[in-house]
Structure formats: structure tokens, C-alpha cells
Amino acid sequence: MKESYNWILNSLPYTEPFLFVNEILHVDDKGAEGTYRFSPDADFYKGHFKNNPVTPGVILTECCAQIGLVCLGIYLLGKKSEIGNMAIGMSSSQMEFLQPVFPGERVRVVSELVYFRFQKIKCEVKMYNEDDKLVCKGVLAGMIGIANE
């Protein structure tokens, strides 16, 4: 039976309009994989760019972080403890952008854990479009832990 990752989705500390995870395809101790479809109605398309909507790089980075870093972090934390008040923040990002992502496109993010120690999680992330072309890649890190622990 396919493992359900709903508990991870339910533990995500984001909501609309800043949730960039639709589905988790796979998570294990080494990494995570998930998808997101950028809604053509998203507000940022009105301004990025004028009459030429393209998904901003920071939003692609955020999507990579939510799927690749945070979903994985919750999975790794959740195996050890109940997820209560989660404290979370991005600490560094180094990204390269190779292909534009237009409104309505679905992307797939794949992450590989570099380390998760002392509440710092660091991953290599890659985002692919529906043609399986690499959209962006990089290294992201953040602090993630249970508050009031």
C-alpha cells in the first residue's frame, strides 16, 4: 500500500496564497519529491512582468524550499516526535534558474538531503517542468525545530 503523506501536508505551516505544495510523491530519510501547479490567478503574475506573466524566481525558490526542505524536515522530525509548534526559517539559498515557468504550469521538485543536524536542514534541490526539463536547481538551508521544546 502506498504510504500516505497527508500528515506531512497537514503539518505544513503555510496556507493560501503562500502554499506551494500540492502533492508529496515520495519522502524518505534521504530526500523528498513533490509537485505543485502554479495557479494562473496568482496575484504576482499581475506584476511579474507587466503584460508578460512569468513565475518569479523567488517563488520557484520558495516552492523548492516548501517541498524539498520543509516537507522533508517535517518527515524527519515527525518520526522522532509529535509536531507541535513548529519554528522554521530559511537560512540560505543558492539557486540557478534555467527555464521560465509560466502560469498554469505544473512542476516537480526533487530534494536530496545534505544534512539535518542541530535543527539545521540543508538540501540540494532540483525543479523539473512537465517536459522533465530542469527548471532550476540549487542548495537551500533552513532552521526547523519544535518551539518550546
Add this chain to the structure above:
Amino acid sequence: MLKEEKYQKLKEIIKIYLPEDVAITDIEQESHFMNDLNINSANIVDIVLDVEDAFDIRLENEDMEKMQTVNDAMAIIDDKLAEK
């Protein structure tokens, strides 16, 4: 390994994570990583991971909590090296 040698090795690691407004000459044994050297918690983790590699030791969560100053780090390194 001499104390001075250990201290220099640690300083070389800390140097990498100093913010631009802090110089390597600002590092003193009494320096508090966060308050004096302006190093954030994410970079303190990097320092710990580099220290582990450089001294071939492994730190635990309680060591991390105790490691507030450069002196604390020196003491932890000494303890871990002695345990080996």
C-alpha cells in the same frame, strides 16, 4: 595538539562564518558567538560541523547548547579529544 594550535584551527573555521562587519581580529577567547561575533544559529551549526571534521570528533545536542563562546568551544573540543 597544543592549545594555541587548536585555538588557531578553531579561529580559521570561525573566520569563514563572520559577518562582514566583524573582523578575524575581533575573535577573542571570551567572544560570544551570537552576541559578540554576530554569527546566527544556522552558521553556528556550520561551525560545529566544520569543527567535527577538522578535529575528527562528534558533538551532541547538549554540546551544542553549551557552546556559547569561543572558550566553550575550546573546552568541548578538549573533552571530545580526551574521550577518543
